[in-house]
Amino acid sequence: MKLLSLLILLTFCTSIYAQDIPCDSSLVIVDEPIAISDTIASSNSLFISSLMSGSPILVQSGVVICFEEGFEVSTFVVFEANIAECESMFSMAQVFGDNIDLTNLENYANQPVPNYVNEDNTNGNPISDLGATLGRVLFYDKNLSVNNTIACASCHLQEFAFGDTALASVGVNGTTGRHSMRLINSRFATEEGFFWDERALTLEAQSTQPIQDHIEMGFSGGEGDPDIDSLIRKMDGLDYYPILFSEVYGDNQITEGRMQLAIAQFVRSIQSFDSKYDVGRAQVGNNNNDFPNFTDSENRGKNLFQTNPVNQNGQRIGGGLGCNRCHGAPEFDIDDDSRNNGVIGVIGDPTAVDLTNTRSPSLRDMFNGSGALNGQAMHDGSLTTIAAIIDHYNVIIPNQDIDNRLRGGGGGPGGGNNNGQRLNITAQERIDLEAFLKTLTGNDVYTNPKWSNPFIDALQ
Ligand code: HEC
Numbered sequence: 001m002k003l004l005s006l007l008i009l010l011t012f013c014t015s016i017y018a019q020d021i022p023c024d025s026s027l028v029i030v031d032e033p034i035a036i037s038d039t040i041a042s043s044n045s046l047f048i049s050s051l052m053s054g055s056p057i058l059v060q061s062g063v064v065i066c067f068e069e070g071f072e073v074s075t076f077v078v079f080e081a082n083i084a085e086c087e088s089m090f091s092m093a094q095v096f097g098d099n100i101d102l103t104n105l106e107n108y109a110n111q112p113v114p115n116y117v118n119e120d121n122t123n124g125n126p127i128s129d130l131g132a133t134l135g136r137v138l139f140y141d142k143n144l145s146v147n148n149t150i151a152c153a154s155c156h157l158q159e160f161a162f163g164d165t166a167l168a169s170v171g172v173n174g175t176t177g178r179h180s181m182r183l184i185n186s187r188f189a190t191e192e193g194f195f196w197d198e199r200a201l202t203l204e205a206q207s208t209q210p211i212q213d214h215i216e217m218g219f220s221g222g223e224g225d226p227d228i229d230s231l232i233r234k235m236d237g238l239d240y241y242p243i244l245f246s247e248v249y250g251d252n253q254i255t256e257g258r259m260q261l262a263i264a265q266f267v268r269s270i271q272s273f274d275s276k277y278d279v280g281r282a283q284v285g286n287n288n289n290d291f292p293n294f295t296d297s298e299n300r301g302k303n304l305f306q307t308n309p310v311n312q313n314g315q316r317i318g319g320g321l322g323c324n325r326c327h328g329a330p331e332f333d334i335d336d337d338s339r340n341n342g343v344i345g346v347i348g349d350p351t352a353v354d355l356t357n358t359r360s361p362s363l364r365d366m367f368n369g370s371g372a373l374n375g376q377a378m379h380d381g382s383l384t385t386i387a388a389i390i391d392h393y394n395v396i397i398p399n400q401d402i403d404n405r406l407r408g409g410g411g412g413p414g415g416g417n418n419n420g421q422r423l424n425i426t427a428q429e430r431i432d433l434e435a436f437l438k439t440l441t442g443n444d445v446y447t448n449p450k451w452s453n454p455f456i457d458a459l460q
C-alpha cells in the first residue's frame, strides 16, 4: 500500500513540478531531510532498490529530491520549497488513490450533448472539470453528515440512476418524508425548481439543503444539531478540502456558496444520452417520425406517449395518451407549468394528503438495463410497477389542485365532465407504452467511474 501511494505520489509530483525544476524526471519525498552529500546517494539507492524489489518503504514528509530518468545520475537537487505542495498531493493520494488525478481530470465540462437537446438550466454556473471533481468528492463524503454515516450518495445511488430502491431513504435521524429522486439529466430542463414540490428555486439552492436537513444529514442548526459553519470547520480539518477548494477557487476558503456551485456542477454533469431512444432520434429529422431502430411496438408506444388523447364526455375515444404534454421529449423533463398528477399520498400516513408535488425527475432511466424499475415511482413511492403507473393515468381521481390536463376535459372541443381523465388504455397499448418507456434507458451513467465514489477507504 505504501509503495502504491509512493508510486502515485511520484506521478503527481512529476507532472506538477516538471516545469519548475532543473531536471525533467521524477520527484520523491524521503523519510527525513538529507544533506546534499554522499548520504543522498545511499538513501537514493535504498529508495530505488525498494522500488525495484517492490518491498514497502517508509515514506513521510521530508525533503523533495529530484533525480533523472533511469535513476542513473549522481547529482541530486533538493527543493525544500515544494515540500508543502508535494505533501498535499500525497494527502490526496492517500484518500483518493488514483480515483482523482488533479493533473488529468475526468471530462465533465465538455461531454457531448445531442443536437436535438436544447433545454439547459446551467445559468451562471458552467461545469468545469475541477468544480465537478470537488462536487463529486462532496457528493460521496459521509463527513458531510453529522455522524459520518450518510452522504448524498447514500440516497442517490449510481446503480439506480442516482435514485434509491428504499421507499423512504435512511438519513442520520430517521427516514425521508418523500421518495428519493433519480438525478438523471437534471441540467437538461427548463424547470428550475427542484424537489418534488419545486421548493428549491435553483439546483444551487437545493444542493446544501440535504446537509442542513435534520433527518437527512443533520447540520440543521436547530433541533440540537450543529449548523453548517461547524461543518465548514470540520471540513477545514480534513486535508483534502483546503487542497481542492484552492484548486477550484484559487484560495482554500470553504463557504456554503462554493459548496453549492461545486455540488450543482457535479449533479448537472450526470447525463444519460446513450439510450436506444437517442440512437433512433439521431437517425430521424423529427421526434414524430418512426425510429428505424425501434420495433413496431416501440414506435406505437412513442406515438401513444406523444400524441394527445381525443376525448368525448371525459372518455378517450381516440388519439394517444398525452404523456408528452408534461414529460416532453427529447428531455422527458417536466413541464414547468405542471400541477399535481393525482398522486397525493404521504409515506407512512395512509390518511394524509399532499397536493404540492408538481415536479417529476426526467422519465429517462426509470428502468435499469435489466428492465426493473430504479426504485418506486412518484413522490410517495406508491406505484411500484409499470402496470400500476399505467393504471393510475388510465383512471385519474381529481383533486382541487390537479393539473387541468388530467381533469377529463371540461369545455372546448371534446370537452368532458371534470371527473378525471379516462384513457381506456387497451392491453396492446399498455405493452407498447412500456416498450417505449424502456427505450429511454442508457448504459454509461450506471458505470462510468467519473460519477462513482472517489474515496478508496471502504468506510467512506
Ligand atoms: C437521506 C436521503 C437523502 C440524502 C442524504 C440526500 N438526498 Fe437528495 N433527495 C432525497 C429525497 C427524499 C428527495 C426528494 C425530497 C423532496 O422532494 O422533498 C431528494 C431530492 C434531491 C434532488 C432534487 C432532484 C429533482 O429533480 O428535483 C437533488 C438534486 C438532490 N436530492 C441532491 C442531493 C444532494 C446533492 C445531496 C447531498 C448534499 C442529497 N441529495 C442528499 C434524499 C436524500
Ligand code: HEC
Residues within 6 Å of the ligand: 182, 196, 321, 322, 323, 324, 325, 326, 327, 338, 339, 340, 341, 343, 344, 357, 358, 359, 360, 361, 363, 366, 376, 377, 378, 379, 380, 389, 393, 403, 405, 406
Ligand atoms: C399533467 C401533467 C402530467 C401528465 C399528462 C403526465 N404526467 Fe406523469 N407526472 C406528472 C407529475 C407532476 C409527476 C410527479 C407526481 C408525484 O410524484 O407527485 C409525474 C410522475 C410520473 C412518473 C413517476 C416518475 C418518478 O420518478 O417516480 C411516471 C413514471 C410518469 N409520470 C409517467 C407518465 C406517463 C406514462 C404519462 C402518460 C400516460 C404521464 N406521466 C402523464 C405529470 C404528468
